[in-house]
Structures are given as C-alpha cells and as structure tokens.
Amino acid sequence: MRLMAGDTVLMAHFNHRRGDNGVWSTVCRLHEGRCKPDDAGRCIEYCARIGSTRCSKRDIFYKALGRKIALERALMHLPRMTRKLLWLSYWAQTPVAKLPKAVPHAA
C-alpha cells in the first residue's frame, strides 16, 4: 500500500501471523522509495520503521484492527502533520473496519 503525505511517500507492508500458541500478531513495515521484490514477489527493501502488535490469548483477531495498531506504532515518531496526512491516505484506501461494539471475553 502506498501512503502519501506531501512529498513523503511510504510503502506499507502488513503481515499477519498466527504463532504456534494460536496467538495472532500483525507487523507493519514502512519504507521510502520503490519496493524491491524477491523471486517470490515479497518486498525485501530495508524498512527503518516497523510497528507490531500481538493479540492476547483472550482477544478475537481482527485483521483491520491489527493493521491499524501496527501502523500507528510504525508512524509514532513522525511529525504530527505528516502522520495526519498518512492516515488520510490510509483511510482513503481502506474500508472502515467493521468491529463489534463489545468484544466478548471468556469468563
């Protein structure tokens, strides 16, 4: 996904993985410039900005929420206005996530 804020153009890659213990995690990697695909088509460009998040065992996994939190963390140290524009760019390309109003937890 290409995110733009004025002259700043970042490529964002998201990866969702379920660990051996059944817990999901999401990693967001950001880099400037063009992607550098390997033979399998996966981008191997160096990513200076990385954000990640992991569900707790009681959480229900939602891809959209994982992406949002991981991106939030990857953008954390950028200037406020740049972050704001990058989020506008993100939401322009991402349908608003449908999340339940209350997430049930096991007792």
Ligand SMILES: [Zn+2]
């Ligand atoms: Zn890339």
